[in-house]
Amino acid sequence: MTETTPAGATGIRHWVLTLVCTDRPGIVHAVSGAIVDAGGNITESQQFASLDTGTFFMRLQVEAATERGAFEAKLAPITERYGMVWALDVVGRPLRTLVLVSKAGHCLNDLLFRQRAGQLGVELPLVLSNHPELSGLAEFYGVPFESHAVVSAAQKKEFEQRILDAVDEHDIELVVLARYMQVLSPELCERLQGRIINIHHSFLPGFKGANPYRQAHARGVKLIGATAHFVTSDLDEGPIIEQNVVRVDHSRTPAELVAIGQDEESRTLTQAVKWFAEHRVLLDGARTIIFR
Template sequence: MQASPNESTREPARYVLTLAVASAQGQVAAMVALLERHGAYIEEFAVFDDALVSRFYVRIVFRLDGDKASGIAALREAYAQLMDGFDGAEGAIHDLSRPTRVMIMVSKADHCLRDLLAQWRRKELNMDVVAVVSNHADLGPLAVAEGIPFHHLPITADTKPQQEAALLACIEQHEAELVVLARYMQVLSEEMCEKLAGRVINIHHSFLPGFKGARPYEQAHARGVKLIGATAHFATSDLDEGPIIEQALERVDHAYSPELLLSTGRSVECLALGRALRYVLEHRVFLNGLRTVVLR
């Protein structure tokens, strides 16, 4: 029977399967066989075996054509059963047609926010920006101009618990799945980091652990650095010590003033943060103790 026009033009449904598991033989074969039984076509396949800790990481992009897509629930259930037979397995099947809900937090610097919003508008990042939150009001007009809810949550040392409670309420209100600290110049409390573990990406204006704290580019100038770097990492209760997702650099020399180092650094920060966020949105990033595995 000839397919209807709607069936013949229907885009295939695309998904990402992720798995982190104790290393053992037969795991790849089991996953491939599972996908084949459910009519999946594998488009990408990336693996990494960390022999130092005997842990295996897998990322598979696959599609389900036509009415096979209706079987995704059955495939997810079968995958959960398969993982039950693996030692220490963590994984999921993610629908690539569903953007991740992202909240962006800022202070006064606008370069990272503007860059992320530009990539979002160009559909280069598979996300919905559900809100912008700041401890200052300066970037409110930018968020409003983009049609994004803006929340001004000022903070002092005395009001930090109340501010973070309001922040958690904001995350719940907007059902944010991921929080991006795009030059948010406040340290999240240990309790907040624990509640949001693995869900907060921060950009640090240096190669960690170098040049922490205030005025990093003046510190870099004073040391006569030859490379300017930036580090995107998961936020933890240890200041700027979370698992690193991506780093970027630019070569500089003795002729760079602190102001030119700052300008160069802003560009590098945008590059590192944008890449890190894209890797997370594409389900390429796995936590591996104090490190990450990024399957490309």
């Protein structure tokens, strides 16, 4: 990551540090000591040791009048000793994010609105779509929009290449599928592993295919909701980041179920993106560790 936020008037910088390694004694003590040696003060600290995988996870926010290079130099011996996968970033730095959409605009609208309102720490240089319907919505928020027809295997391959080109062109750190209704190829999933998030409805029981809300209405569903997860080559089975659910009853029409479901999808996806942008989401195999 590149430090893009200058220090305040007092010269104090605010850092977020994430660490993942094999769990063993002394990690917290060693990390804390390195931060003190770097002149840092820990303002937020969360940690978790997974009994399932034997992995230790930690997220820290630190204030320090320390340049990145000096901070990293103090951390380096500790990260090497414990074999850590780690990242250091500026607190609040907007994450460069590419959004993919189709025709439904509720999730995109929520992301665009909250980003403009300062409630979501992302920067949105581009929206890509396989349909032109949402161009006006993106234009309203001043975000560039591109649509490309995807009705054949060749066009799908071309569009996925455009996604990868956009990732490189705009230094994209996160890709969000905001109701993008195309299955991504295993190759694209592999290239963007750990930094691509999808949203879909969650019914009990689940309904797939066309008109899931009408199917749910016909079966008298009592709970509907949404799931945000990382994208993998296994369709809709990636590590779950966030889920929400709401109770409904027999009085709800299919149209009302759609409206309720779209609200849940919007808030669930936005929450997942917010946590990811704040470096609160860490992977533990097929599941996630969320430091709220």
